[in-house]
Amino acid sequence: MPELPEVETMVRGIDPVVRGRQVVAISECPTACKPLTVVPGLPEIQKALVGQTIRAVVRIGKRVVWQMANELTLAIEPRMTGLMLRSDPPDEAHLRLRFDLKLGKARSIVWFWDRRGLGTVKLYQPGEFEQTVIGQLLGTDALSMTASHWQKLCAATDRPIKVLLLDQKRVAGIGNLYASEILHAAQIHPAVPASSLTPKQILELDRFVRSILQTAIEYEGSTLGDGTYRNALNQSGSYQNAHQVYARVGELCQRCGGSIERFVQAQRATFFCPGCQVIGKQRKR
Numbered sequence: 466m467p468e469l470p471e472v473e474t475m476v477r478g479i480d481p482v483v484r485g486r487q488v489v490a491i492s493e494c495p496t497a498c499k500p501l502t503v504v505p506g507l508p509e510i511q512k513a514l515v516g517q518t519i520r521a522v523v524r525i526g527k528r529v530v531w532q533m534a535n536e537l538t539l540a541i542e543p544r545m546t547g548l549m550l551r552s553d554p555p556d557e558a559h560l561r562l563r564f565d566l567k568l569g570k571a572r573s574i575v576w577f578w579d580r581r582g583l584g585t586v587k588l589y590q591p592g593e594f595e596q597t598v599i600g601q602l603l604g605t606d607a608l609s610m611t612a613s614h615w616q617k618l619c620a621a622t623d624r625p626i627k628v629l630l631l632d633q634k635r636v637a638g639i640g641n642l643y644a645s646e647i648l649h650a651a652q653i654h655p656a657v658p659a660s661s662l663t664p665k666q667i668l669e670l671d672r673f674v675r676s677i678l679q680t681a682i683e684y685e686g687s688t689l690g691d692g693t694y695r696n697a698l699n700q701s702g703s704y705q706n707a708h709q710v711y712a713r714v715g716e717l718c719q720r721c722g723g724s725i726e727r728f729v730q731a732q733r734a735t736f737f738c739p740g741c742q743v744i745g746k747q748r749k750r
């Protein structure tokens with residue numbers, strides 16, 4: 466958490482007060498928490514960005530990316546509990562950075578808030594972000610994948626399909642929550658080797674990656690029981706109400722009536738329905 470839908474919601478939420486604006490100041494908020502990872506460092510970021518104009522704010526994988534008019538890039542990765550906000554934060558104790566922006570006489574403030582403080586803020590020189598992050602750390606964006614791309618990706622590995630979905634170098638943006646939901650919708654068992662998916666399952670995977678992520682964006686993401694994730698206006702998302710399997714152990718599958726189960730894959734909790742996500746057997750319907 467936050468995954469593609471939540472980060473996309475943050476980007477859309479701050480866009481009206483960030484795009485085309487000039488950076489007036491960037492300041493650290495007083496906090497007793499351990500410091501964030503800021504690279505190369507706040508003074509260097511201030512020196513590079515104050516006075517500069519933000520050409521665009523976009524989502525790249527699970528990062529909020531400010532593309533500056535001078536070709537520098539500021540990438541903010543919320544990781545576990547980070548938020549980009551343009552209104553009052555959930556609390557002041559975990560406010561980390563404040564960005565003062567202006568457009569003519571109009572002023573705006575954007576905050577980076579992070580409860581656990583695992584988020585990162587990094588400045589990249591012209592061309593550096595494309596080379597080091599897009600070119601090396603991130604695969605194709607999940608929303609840009611096609612069936613033939615999935616076919617090639619899956620054919621190339623015997624790793625369990627859910628583990629493949631979480632591999633950001635192969636496909637960018639999907640995390641633990643949406644991987645479970647996508648595989649349930651596509652009726653694919655999370656442990657099935659990617660290379661053994663049938664052509665029909667590849668088509669289902671392709672279809673539900675897009676439809677689940679796009680629907681979750683429309684609902685402004687998922688706010689789980691801990692309440693951490695908020696949109697840019699400090700409001701909850703509402704896609705959690707549509708979850709079919711994630712964190713629903715023991716509840717009944719709405720498709721087949723099976724009982725939702727949990728197991729651990731690559732150190733991450735996986736949720737699935739043993740009734741309609743079956744390995745190596747014909748499904749019931």
Ligand SMILES: [Zn+2]
Pocket residue numbers: 718719720721722723738739740741742
């Ligand atoms: Zn089921």
